[in-house]
Amino acid sequence: MTERILGPVHPTATAKSALRPLFLGAVAFAPDSLLGGWQERNASRTLPHCVEQLDAAGALDNLRRVTGEVDGEHRNMWFADSDVYKTLEAAAWQLGRDPGDAELRAFLDSTAALVAKAQEDDGYLNSYFTVDKPELKWRELHWSHELYCAGHLIQAAVAAARAGVGAQLVTVARRFADLIVERFGSAGGVDDVDGHPEIETALVELYRVTGHRPYLDLALRFLDLRGRGLLNGDRFGSRYLQDHVPVREADEVAGHVVRQLYLLAGVVDVAVETRDDALLEAARRLWADAFGTKTYLTGAQGSRHRDEAFGDPYELPPDRAYGETCAAIASFQWNWRLLLATGEGRYADEMERALYNAIAGSTALDGTHFFYSDPLHLRTGHDGSHEDAPSQRLPWYSCACCPPNLARLIASLSGYVATSDSGGLQVHLYAAGTIQTTVDGADVRVETRTGYPWDGCVELTVTTSAPLMLALRIPGWAGEALVDGVPADVRDGYAEVRRDWTDGATVTLELPMPARVVRPHPRIDAVRGCVAVTRGPLVYCVEQADLPGGVTLEDVRVDPGAAFSAGPLPDVPVALTARGRVEVPASGELYGAGDNAHGEPVDLTAVPYFLWGNREPGPMRVWIPVATA
Structure with a gap:
């Protein structure tokens, strides 16, 4: 039964985890809900597109070169095998939801067979190093991504094992994992780590599937070896490689964002399985730094294009934001693990912020075009001719990590909605649909009716024969929420509700949703004098x-104290409007007296950030300058 499939993150019974994830099929989104629509679009458009692009862009041919089926050069990034594995993972999760998709099953089975054929006798598997650089296997881990690719293979196998598909893929991944344990485990005598973390969280999840302790032990060993200067950091330095300080001692997030966040996801996984409170505290300490001083309003992270890295505290320029899509996905995954470990609502708040803004905005409404980086301001006259900073979403990239990463997340999205603990059910993300699960052996059914995120009213009808504590997340942005018309008593971000649920009882949560004008921290120099x-x-x-014809986006200002009103537009359920004005420089001098000619008033229309760029390429900004007196 699909409803009994475990999701992407499932701590063992002995793990020190405050909450337990539900089965993947326990949550079903209503097709007309926003999350349900995204998941359907992912299944019908994004995932098939990724499958097509693996062939068109050469990732599958790279593996076929190993088997002798094709000739030619290796195409695109040397770690393109990981794109194949992420797409396989997405396919496995989707087949867990819809086992009758014959085309998708054929792709998974044929690709698993190809991967098995490409695997070497000792278990090693990497198309680039097998054919092009065999003499460098395991020798230059600072750039090779060998363990990174292995990690994505393992995660694909975990999804396949849990969905009950792709048995051949599971065999391949375990053979490779066993080789890695033999070489890099404590008995192997090799003290080394990969320049791109990812293997750590994958090994923990493989341990959770198999119960084979050496996988968990190696994940812990990799974490404790990192930060000892083992890698060659001659390009961007050891911070870029997460090799500059032991993770237990670090007090700030730094370096390449995706590497940092994948590493921290592994930190939480290892911490809960080994019941290592000090290791978990390190992750919480770094979370406070990341979300206290280095996160964009949209949940995006990474302000530097050069090394795809976190900047200094408050270094958050909107137009130069890198904000890689994979970083937002990694943030979502890290926060989910922290939420499971602690039960604290602030982590679910950050999941929601990233999901509805940075992650959702990365994909066009057609499901087949994507942003790699997600800026908060696209300037008039921007040169978007290069894929590193395009003016519009593209169908694929030479470094194609983001589209299949999106596909695997959205295919498994229902696994991130709710959790349980002894006697309780917690709802973290709101969407119309149903939750069907068991809590302490008793069946529980929750029917949710809501127009969220356009409408803050959430009605939940709960039916169960046993006592149940229902915990509803109250987002930090919500102000005074009401539960059945009474101000919610909020603890750690949740309102707890007890009822007699035997014949079904409905709880109404009202989250106020006025338009809010947000001002930046005064140390964020790049948006001083602006509001969002x-x-x-x-x-x-x-x-x-x-904007009206002849008005340039950079000349628009919002009136001080402007009130935004809400209303629908075509394809936008809720847009916001306010009065503003156009301030055109009095002279064309680049550095003049600074006097402005105050132009005509203008009506400003704001649309959800995740929808920008779906009508036509063009300038956009989140932070709007405030008009002068």
Whole structure:
């Protein structure tokens, strides 16, 4: 039964975890809900597109070169095998939800067979190093991504094992994992780590599937070896490689964002399985730094293009934001692990912020075009001719990590909605649909009716024969929420509700959703004198497409104290409008007296950030300068 499939993260019974994830099929989104629509689009458009692009862009041919089926050069990134594995993972999760998809099953089975054929006799598997650089196997881990690719293979195998598909893929991944344990485990005598963390969290999940302790032990060993200067950091330095300080001693997030966040996901996984409170505290300490001083309003992270890295505290320029899509996904995954470990709502808040803004905005409404980086301001005259900073979403990239990463997340999205503990059910993300699970052996059914995130009213009808504590997340942005018309008593981000649920009882949660004008911390120099507008979990932006002809986006200002009103637009359930004005420089001098000619008033229309760029390429900004007196 699909409803009994475990999801992407499932701590063991002995793990020190406050909450337990539900089975993947326990949550079903209503097709007309926003999350349900995203998941359907992922299944019908994004995932098939990824499968097609693996062939068109050469990732599958790279493996076929190993088997002798094709000739030619290796195409695109040397770690392109990971794109194959992420797509396989997405396929496995989707087949767990819809086992009748014959085309997807054929892709998974044929690709698993190809991967098995490409695997070497000792278990090693990497198309680039097998054919092009056999003499460098395991010798230059600072750049090779060998363990990174292995990690994504293992995660694909975990998904296949839990979904009951792709048995051949599971065999391949375990053979490779056993080789890695033999070489890098404490008995192997090799003290080394990969320049791109990812293997750590994969090994923990493989341990959770198999119960084979050496996988968990190696994940812990990799964490404790990191930060000892084992890697060659001659390009961007050891911070880029997460090799500059032991993770237990680190007090700030630094370096390449995706590497940092994948590493921290592994830190939490190892901490809960080994019941290592000090290791978990290190992750919490680094979370406070990341979300206290280095996160964009949209949940994006990474302000530097050069090394795809975190910047200094408050270094958050909107137009130069790198904000890689994979970083937002990694943030979502890290926060989920911290939520399971602690039960604290602040982690679910950050999951929601990233999901509805940075992650959702990365994919076009057609499901087949994507942003790699997600800026908060696209300037007039921007040169978007290069894929590193395009003006519009592209169908694929030479470094194609983001599209299949999106596909695997959205295919498994229902696994991140709710959790349980002894006697309780917790709802973290709100969407119309159903939750069917068991708590302490008693069946529980929850029917949710809501227009969230456009509407803050959430009605939940709960039916169960046993006592149940229902915990509803109250987002940090919500202000005074109401539960059945009474101000919610909020603890650690949740309102707890007890009822007699035997014949079914409905709880109504009301989250106020006025448009909110947000001002930046005064140390964020890049947006000083600007404001942004949000509503509920959504960040809004102004696009050139909504301005009158002849008005340039950079000349628009919002009136001080402007009130934004809400209303629908075509394809936008809730847009926001306010009065502003156009301030055109009095002279064309680049550095003049600074006097402005105050132009005509203008109506400003703001649309959800995740929808920007779906009408036509053009300038956009989240942070709007405030008009002068």
